[in-house]
Amino acid sequence: MSSDLSLQQIAESVTKSVLNATDKDLEGFQKIIDETIKVRESHRNLQRMIKSYSTTMIQRS
Incomplete structure (x- = not known):
């Protein structure tokens, strides 16, 4: 099983947090x-x- 998240999954999980975040929180998130x-x-x-x-090493061989 893959632990990779799709962009949609990330967006769905972050949306509520972002809407309720302070400006300072959003600045931190932007840095991340x-x-x-x-x-x-x-x-x-x-x-x-x-x-x-x-490729270079193969060509030299």
Whole structure:
């Protein structure tokens, strides 16, 4: 069984909390989202680097 949540599941579970959140809570949540996006982009960049490195090593063999 996968523990991954869909965007819809996340949105449904967060909606009530977001509607009742204070401005300070929302600022904190925004920081979490911003950092999550950075991590995701870094992960993608790392995957590209690994793929490029692997391709280069195969071509050298």
